[in-house]
Amino acid sequence: MALLEVNEMTQYFGGLCAVSEFSVALDEGQMVALIGPNGAGKTTVFNLVSGFYKPTRGEILFKGQSIKGLKPHQVTARGIARTFQNIRLWFDMTVLDNIRIAQHHALGYGLLDCFLRTPRYMQRERDIEDHAMELLSRLGLGEVAHEFPKNLPYGVQRLVEIARALSTRPALLMLDEPAAGLNSSDVEGLIKLIADIHKDFGLAIWMIEHQMDVVMSLCSWIKVIDFGATIAEGSPEEIQNNPEVIKAYLGDDTI
Amino acid sequence: MKRLTVPALLALLLAVLLWACMSGALNAYWQSVILFMGVNIILSSSLNIINGNMGEFSCGHAGFMAVGAYVSSLLSVALFTKSAVFGEPLLSPDLAVWLFPLVLLAGALAASVVGLLVAIPSFKTRGDYLAIITIAAAYIVKSTIENIGVIGGARGFMGMGGVMNAMTATANLPWIMIWVFVGTVFSVWLIRRFIYSTFGKGVDAISQDEIAAEIMSVDTDRVKLVAFMVSCGLAGLAGGLFAHILGYVNPGTFTILKSTEIMVMVYLGGMGSLSGSVLAAILMTLLIEYLRDAFGYINTFLHYISVIPDSYEVTQVWKWVLIPLLLVLLMQFRPEGIMGRRELADVFPGLRKFYKFKG
Ligand SMILES: Nc1ncnc2c1ncn2[C@@H]1O[C@H](COP(=O)(O)OP(=O)(O)OP(=O)(O)O)[C@@H](O)[C@H]1O
Ligand SMILES: [Mg+2]
Secondary structure, three states: OOOEEEEEEEEEEOOEEEEEEEEEEEOOOOEEEEEOOOOOOHHHHHHHHOOOOOOOEEEEEEOOEEOOOOOHHHHHHHOEEEOOOOOOOOOOOOHHHHHHHOOHHHOOOOHHHHHHOOHHHHHHHHHHHHHHHHHHHHOOOHHHOOOOHHHOOHHHHHHHHHHHHHHOOOOEEEEEOOOOOOOHHHHHHHHHHHHHHHHHHOOEEEEEOOOHHHHHHHOOEEEEEEOOEEEEEEOHHHHHOOHHHHHHHHOOOOO | OHHHHHHHHHHHHHHHHHHHHHHOOOOHHHHHHHHHHHHHHHHHHHHHHHHHHOOOOOOOHHHHHHHHHHHHHHHHHHHHOOEOOOEOOOOOHHHHHHHHHHHHHHHHHHHHHHOHHHHHHHOOOOHHHHHHHHHHHHHHHHHHHHOOHHHOHHHOEEOHHHHHHHHHHHOOOOHHHHHHHHHHHHHHHHHHHHHOOHHHHHHHHHHHOHHHHHHOOOOHHHHHHHHHHHHHHHHHHHHHHHHHHHOEEOHHHOOHHHHHHHHHHHHHHOOOOHHHHHHHHHHHHHHHHHHHHHHHHHHHHHHHOOOOOOOOOOOHHHHHHHHHHHHHHHHHHOOOOOOOOOOHHHHOHHHHHOOOOOO
16 A cells, blocks of 8 residues: 555646646655646645645545545644745744644643643653754754754755654655755755655655756656646656656756 | 742742731732732733734733623622622622632633634634734623623623622731732743643744644644633633722723733733733833823923813823824834843843743
């Protein structure tokens, strides 16, 4: 059984068909990519899977159960986490708080526990903080735990967002253009980091990425969409040599 | 040791206050100023959860205060004292001292349930629209009370003085001072525990980026619901105390002007700063008291220099020009208030020696 199975998912915005009959099956531990030219509908696919929009048609199964129509926080609780193309951290609270809040679905205590500081509350808050600190140091962010994201360089903010997504303990991590805006040495570090995370956390990773070196060095399988429709899918080699892709995605240039 | 300092200080403060009230060192006027200070602290720090931490704009806090004021007043009068509305007390007046906290709690719970009136629309809408809804909710509460004849309607409801007298008859202590003090400390303590928990920090996450909050596992509807209920419930508690300080309640007290006054305190203190709200409530209470006299002097002065016609008197009413004006000026020139988003401990790190802040 596939971890994530999307069947003929279609999304209209008014008259615009942003995603058309999109299907994908993703196995546990796989690392795959979704590529396509600007405005192709890639981010919309992520928004649909993460529950931000409800698809006009089609179904989305996660671990064999339908997650279509669930609220985003419920989808996250099921084990899908994501990052955003334009970084969406909570910029005015510490990095540590950012990571802690992303465990809201697994708080394990209620308002009364919180007022009374019951042993359960104290224990859970300790666990939440330990988990957060562990993740931060794992991603080399231990130093900035008490900084505000707004004061951090762009590249570090991207890492914090990945840490925040991991904090929800996902089985599937969706990265929306993780390398966007990074310089070439940062990109190298990112490639290594993603490979490590993939190995250590044993999760499936699905990324949208424009930078071909990232996609080619990490992903075993690539899907290409244009104007919402799938135009090709296959291994990196197949995609590299597919004339349709070269035409749609790369214009007249070659890879 | 560290954790004991603040409770010890508070106990000392209460002891000093009680001594000052009983020995006459504090006259009735200053006692009432301190009592209103307490009520205002509860009001501003509870509204701060919504208008500060959550970044919403609720303009109806006085409405929830009214619910608490009426529910607890009706209950306490019915239970502990002989009245025209309810007749003989249902319980022995001796019990008033013991059961009064429960009466206040009932008022708070009622207010927090009415808080749903605002919380549920807040799932779908934000900003200006929610502001309008909160004003509407406050007016619904006020008009409802005005139209219930048995409890006095627009004329108001009284008899709470009898309840306070019943307490004094049991033990001769300045009870209202005790209740207001305990209520204030309790409220600030409750709010602190809420907003510093990972659960409560969800409120800040919603204010900074609601979509990110929802996608990163925060059940935003639930967090908003809880935040509104805590905030409105504490407004109800403040209302209950307020009614028992005055001994009577009148729906005319709980207008949008009262809500504005509370909002000024929140914005003066700094949005999202609990210590700022407390500080601003203290300052505003003093300012309002000061204005009471000041308008008299201003009146005399303006007549003296013949700026206003002889037939016109500058009265208390001008408070309602000054306070909204203060809000406008504050938003215009120092929107971050006294404290910004910071707490006392951020401004004076030395305080950390005495207490584990942000615990
Ligand atoms: N909420 C919305 N309402 C209307 N149109 C939308 C909405 N969201 C996306 N679109 C449109 O859907 C199309 C696909 O957008 P999407 O953001 O998914 O593209 P993308 O492949 O992620 O592009 P990019 O590479 O620039 O990030 C675009 O034409 C966009 O304008
Ligand atoms: Mg995109």
